[in-house]
Amino acid sequence: MTVFDEDEPARAPWLVTLADLSLLLVGFFVFLQASQVDPAKLAAGIRAGFGVRETAPAAMPVDIATATGFAPGSAAPVDTGSALEWARGAARDPRTLLRITGEVDGSAADVDPATGSGPILAADRARAVAALLVAQRAVDPARIAISTGRGQRRAVLALGFEGGRQ
The missing domain is CATH 1.20.5 (Single alpha-helices involved in coiled-coils or other helix-helix interfaces)
Structure with a gap:
């Protein structure tokens, strides 16, 4: 109780x-x-x-061009005339970003000769095209992003709208 x-x-x-x-x-x-x-x-x-690294959102693509004619295992660009002219006109807007994606065809012959790596060759192709565009003053190097992929022996130039910057 x-x-x-x-x-x-x-x-x-x-x-x-x-x-x-x-x-x-x-x-x-x-x-x-x-x-x-x-x-x-x-x-x-x-x-x-939660330990997640920040990544910038990809620019919205609005136009593309290609640099083709790479020999298997080579990063030397061959056919870049049309891509160079395209980049000069397309990158006039300062709110855009040019993403250059180097590609390999995935065959055993299309790899970097020194390392035997396809992704390294793809990066070298993208870098070679980027270096050409910068040397020809077609694009500011601060507005170029490089990536790699698999598909064909080429470099794909994608013009993306980042927005906001004037």
Whole structure:
């Protein structure tokens, strides 16, 4: 049998209401502060908390060209005249980024002679085309990104819109 202390004074009902109101006000001010956070910064903070590295979003592609005629196992560009002229005209807008993707055909003969690696040869092809475009002053080197792929013996030049920069 439990014995209750009958002499303890009862709490006033308005104290419970005051506590509820105080908690609602605190919650409201927390909500106001949280809504002032930039969503992109919040998402970046969450990704960083989980150890995810930041990556820039890929530029939206708007036009492409190719540099073809690479010999198997060679990074020396052969047919770049049309790609050079295309790059001069296409990269005039400073809000664009030129992504050059070097490709190999996947055959045993189409690999880097020194390392035997297809991806290294693909990167060398993209770099060779990028170096040609920079040497001919067709594109600013800060607006070039290089990647590798598998498909044909070529380099694909994709002009992408980054936006925002003027």
